[in-house]
Amino acid sequence: GAVVSQHPSWVICKSGTSVKIECRSLDFQATTMFWYRQFPKQSLMLMATSNEGSKATYEQGVEKDKFLINHASLTLSTLTVTSAHPEDSSFYICSATPGPAGEGFYGYTFGSGTRLTVV
Amino acid sequence: AQSVAQPEDQVNVAEGNPLTVKCTYSVSGNPYLFWYVQYPNRGLQFLLKYITGDNLVKGSYGFEAEFNKSQTSFHLKKPSALVSDSALYFCAVRDGAGANNLFFGTGTRLTVIP
Numbered sequence: 001g002a003v004v005s006q007h008p009s010w011v012i013c014k015s016g017t018s019v020k021i022e023c024r025s026l027d028f029q030a031t032t033m034f035w036y037r038q039f040p041k042q043s044l045m046l047m048a049t050s051n052e053g054s055k056a057t058y059e060q061g062v063e064k065d066k067f068l069i070n071h072a073s074l075t076l077s078t079l080t081v082t083s084a085h086p087e088d089s090s091f092y093i094c095s096a097t098p099g100p101a102g103e104g105f106y107g108y109t110f111g112s113g114t115r116l117t118v119v
Numbered sequence: 120a121q122s123v124a125q126p127e128d129q130v131n132v133a134e135g136n137p138l139t140v141k142c143t144y145s146v147s148g149n150p151y152l153f154w155y156v157q158y159p160n161r162g163l164q165f166l167l168k169y170i171t172g173d174n175l176v177k178g179s180y181g182f183e184a185e186f187n188k189s190q191t192s193f194h195l196k197k198p199s200a201l202v203s204d205s206a207l208y209f210c211a212v213r214d215g216a217g218a219n220n221l222f223f224g225t226g227t228r229l230t231v232i233p
Contacts, residue, residue, distance in 0.1 A: 006162065024197050043150055043209065043225045044163075049218070097219065107170075107213075108151060108221060110163040 002028050004096050006111025013084055013118055021079045021114045023094030031076035033074035034108075035067070038091040050077055084118040091115050120213045121146045125224035132166050132200045133232050139229045140168040147166045148216025151195040154184055157226075166208075169193060180204070200231045 003026040013019050013037045023033060032051050036044040048064075050056040050071035066088075068080040077096075081088055094111040122145045132138045132206045140155040144150055151170050155163035167178025193210060206229050211221040 004162075010160075021183055032219060043223045046220055046222075049220050091160070095163075095221070107151070107165075109165070111154070112162040113160065115160060 002096075002109040004030075004094065004109045004111045006114055008114060009112060010096055010115040011117070013116070015085055015118055016079055016083055018082045019090055019116060021081075021094070021116075023077045023079070023096065023111050025075045025096045025109070028096075028098050028109075030035070030077070030098060031074065032097050032099075033071055033077040034076075034095040035069060036093045036095065038093060038113075040091075044093060047079075057059050081116065083111050086118045089116055089118050121222045123210055123212050123222055123224035125208075125210055125227045127145055127227050128225070129228050129230070131192045131232060134202055135199050138197050138204070138229065138231070140198045140210075140229060142193045142195065142210030142224060144193060144210070144212045145191060145192050146212055146216075148214045150186075150191075150193075151213040151215055152184075152186060153211040153213075153221065154178065154182070154193075154195050155209045155211060157209065163209065166195070170199050200229075202231045202233050205231045225226040 005024045007022050035047045038044050047062045048056040048058045050069050052074050056069035071077040093113045095108045097108045153168045154166040159192045166182050167176045168177045169186045178182045182197050207226050209226050213214040
């Protein structure tokens with residue numbers, strides 16, 4: 001089945017530093033990747049949608065200069081949290097799809113998530 | 120605009136009893152509906168989806184869901200709950216006529232009591 005690998009699974013960083021999270025599709029080409037943020041006991045909030053080779057589309061209220069997304073290849077997307085602050089501490093999850101949801105595929109495959117703690 | 124409602128934050132059920140986790144949706148086009156399960160500090164695991172076809176969808180781990188267009192519902196069900204089913208369940212929808220991102224409900228925490 002489709003597999004998405006997300007690394008690291010957890011990271012602790014100092015306030016003011018930057019952190020990069022990787023999301024890789026291991027056995028399919030991910031035309032589109034999504035980045036979500038999940039606060040404790042809350043749902044997943046879409047941060048941005050990225051298509052390979054083009055700029056990411058950010059949801060309203062998400063700072064594009066703070067959350068840098070790069071989707072340079074069909075198997076890799078990265079989220080960089082720049083100048084991290086304690087309020088950026090959260091669980092970040094990526095998702096990938098080869099294209100529009102359709103028959104014969106599970107539609108969207110999720111990474112295992114990254115727990116970011118900024119101290 | 121698309122939306123998903125999971126009216127119950129918490130569902131408790133005894134082991135061996137049937138379980139239902141409720142979900143209703145709103146989209147402007149044809150709905151693509153999904154159920155995912157999340158264990159602590161983990162990503163989402165796919166359970167099942169409805170795109171088209173039979174209204175009763177069977178998925179992983181014995182779960183099933185019924186698409187009801189008139190009630191705009193997609194409730195998740197299982198005939199006999201296991202303690203290992205205890206987790207956080209998310210219903211999600213994509214508007215078939217819109218962007219290809221998923222919109223999630225707020226989640227329902229299922230606790231199966233031994």
